[in-house]
Amino acid sequence: MIDSKHIREQFPILKKWINNKPLVYFDNGATTQKPQVVIDSIVKYYSEQNANIHRGVHTLSREATELFERSRQTVASFISAKSSEIIFTAGTTDGINLIANGSNFPKGSEIIVSQMEHHSNILPWQLWCERNEGKLKVIPINKDGSLQIEKLESLITTKTVLIAMAHVSNTLGVINPVKEIIQRAKAINSKILVLIDGAQSVPHMSVDVKDMNCDFFVFSGHKMYAPTGSGVLFVKENLFNTLKQSKTGGGTIKSVSFEKTEYVDGPLRFEAGTPNIEAVVGLAQACEFMNSLGVKNISAHEHLLLEHAQKELSTISEVEVYANHSNKAAVISFNVKGQHPFDVGTLLDKYGIAVRTGHHCTQPLMSYYGIQGTVRASFAIYNTKEEIDIFIEALKKTIKLLN
């Protein structure tokens, strides 16, 4: 189904050697590598298409605008949204802040997040609560990384305005039942809004924001084979008019005078300044790259890798894996008993293996497990079973060295 050799050839960086070993890149949760088609789309953009967009009369500008708006269409389709619902941002963090700063929630409102959120989906709400006498509530989790969704009903009060949570945990890989949660929350109060952080889902599985029925959905391009600095904020169409602007400037207006400014409607109102045209074009190309492989095939391939890695890790008695959950994206967090993740990561790097170590921007989750950090291996479409075997061998040697 997935021809690994063929796919790997499309990622130039995978030819790299690290510390005299072929690079095994398992830090995909942090950022993915880029296929040649995406790199080429950037080169082509700057070599043949570059111009500032929207207001230009000249040919280059008109064509760049068409390219930009076609990209919006591609990205919208990728998550089953309308292009009028897609705001381009600089990334997941940027999108969440845009909602936190643009929301019209009354003072004293309550916002619910989960224990496993990324800092980017905690701090903006914490700040909002600090400045608006609000209250941040937390959906607790179980040891296997599942949410205690039965607690949801008791967390929701008449003051609850928003639930903000990850579709997939970046540290544990656990896939949260977001559709069910949205249904249950809206059954209690249809006015409660739900923001889903899709940073770790869109790269790995089919996402349909309409079917999910979320109000806001955010993700980053750089974690799905696209350039850094690209990101998407989906806003349900009927909510556009409830959002204040927190960032304004060129490109957002109908008319300006010092006395009064009239803003345009729709996504452009939230895309102040010259957009990151190159990154948006690259993001559309990355969507097409994923479509050409088939997102379902990507999921299936990565799932095989996950199962293989879990099986192999389970044979190493010193290894403790967090969140033995049945519904996971291709992310594994573990520790070697008695060893600091930093030491494990440092030695794995010596064997050419790039994993992430530390708290993964999820310190509250670390506190829950009572640990400083984990070693995280996260897979992408170009990873192979053979790489996992190399990793397992290296891990065994690492453990030996440390003992």
Next chain:
Amino acid sequence: MIDSKHIREQFPILKKWINNKPLVYFDNGATTQKPQVVIDSIVKYYSEQNANIHRGVHTLSREATELFERSRQTVASFISAKSSEIIFTAGTTDGINLIANGSNFPKGSEIIVSQMEHHSNILPWQLWCERNEGKLKVIPINKDGSLQIEKLESLITTKTVLIAMAHVSNTLGVINPVKEIIQRAKAINSKILVLIDGAQSVPHMSVDVKDMNCDFFVFSGHKMYAPTGSGVLFVKENLFNTLKQSKTGGGTIKSVSFEKTEYVDGPLRFEAGTPNIEAVVGLAQACEFMNSLGVKNISAHEHLLLEHAQKELSTISEVEVYANHSNKAAVISFNVKGQHPFDVGTLLDKYGIAVRTGHHCTQPLMSYYGIQGTVRASFAIYNTKEEIDIFIEALKKTIKLLN
């Protein structure tokens, strides 16, 4: 001094033909084209260096972090700042909003802008005033595009907290005496802060923020040969602690719990989320590209172009040039009497010439001149006298066609 042929060869897009004519790109005020070294730095980044930065233990991540921080140093030197004073943003608009949303000005404060500001340096302050019962005051201008700086003293009151103004007008090209204005404002009240919008100065002239003594300085990479989505906000070192965060998330913290978050100090506190690493690397490369030519040489070359164009335009009786000012960057705004700028731009495009038409995101300036818009030709290092001659010929034909 400047070998145009050699420079043009470094910009692949300049080989393009538009409407069967060689492209003459005079829309540099909107965005510049990119030299091969900048394009190559992007390709190299994704082909050999890409990883998420700051917290990674593995080699790629460590090297990418070093590359990123070295880029900060390069960019800082480029404007004579310290690297601890450089916040990377998505562009000028992003930087201005960061200050507008992060400022601690008391309610009812007064902010001074000028009549020639870009919308991006008006709307964030207008919004701030709307939300904080503030007052926006305007430095008037003269017909030649000069500021009525003698009005400054009467505009400043005890409530004045900020002066926000362009270093160079994007529509007129006029270079404002920012150093003098800063001196005069601070002489009245040393607590008044000054933000300089350098979007149109950094690409064209040497900038020394220390000598200028501004408090904030913003510019965009894409207008100075760098990738879209790169931008810089300089903040004077002692002001970091007075700025609130308006955007928060991964990468900004020392420690996080649901109860309390401790933030890091310095620029990283304002760079929430995965930065646009590629664009920052490209921006540093663009600075080096400009350094290699010599920023003074760039200014001199562009000044020759400006003088030539002004001279030639003055021979066409139907042409009215705005702002016959003696101290200008290489930007000319004009109209053909009795003709709509849209018509002029459309026909020039047919002759292969890319100019911008319209209000250039400076509607208050258009209102001052009582016009709907202008035709703007703005030059960069790769433009030539021959191109200006082609443009003048095309303009004459355009005028004939329209009459």
Next chain:
Amino acid sequence: MSIKEIEDEIVSEFEIFGEDWEGKYEHLIDLGKSLPMIDEKNRTEENIIKGCQSRVWLNSVLKDGKVIYTADSDAIITKGMVALMIRVLSKQAPTEIAKAELGFINKIGLKEHLSPTRANGLVSMINRMKLDAIKLSQKN
């Protein structure tokens, strides 16, 4: 004449210019100049269609089951395009207007004016012409 017939007429009218875009634009500008000015009383805020750069005023009335358009623009090239649209769509039945595909614009080599991002508001004008036609026919 039907919409299709007028379109064909325009296409053959423009054919003589071939690759001579200057001739073509000269003709377009002439069309713009000869378009009767819109009645001053119809130059209202309501009748304005804002592009980013040039503006179009459009007035629509129903007479004997046909829609009569008058229009104007402050840019002459836009006005030329407006003149062509009026020639094709004015005095036609609302149902015909609503379903017109207006392929002639492409055929005469002026499709750049139809770019959804074009600053001149022409696409918005066509949409408004169709909308007006439908509204007018429903009112009666």
Next chain:
Amino acid sequence: MSIKEIEDEIVSEFEIFGEDWEGKYEHLIDLGKSLPMIDEKNRTEENIIKGCQSRVWLNSVLKDGKVIYTADSDAIITKGMVALMIRVLSKQAPTEIAKAELGFINKIGLKEHLSPTRANGLVSMINRMKLDAIKLSQKN
């Protein structure tokens, strides 16, 4: 021995590993393991040096004009590096410590630990060691 002499000693000690990084790291880890634990009473918030990932505790006292360091880390590789730093800098004069360039780290092929972005706080530790030395010497 002078700082320079100890550095040279360490360099020749590591030379035998050549390209054998596993041997080198094994040695480093052994050094980490044999570093005496820091006194529990010195494991304070004040003595902590936070890297992003591993933590270092450092205590400095002045005795007979020399600085005596004790230190610890929760990561064993970091602790090995800490052990090397102590071997080189402890019991030296503050002025010597302040001007030490510590080129040996590069020579023994462990310079990746000196990257300013390294998550282990080693660079901060070296800075703190020098700062403590200066402060202690000024106090007396």
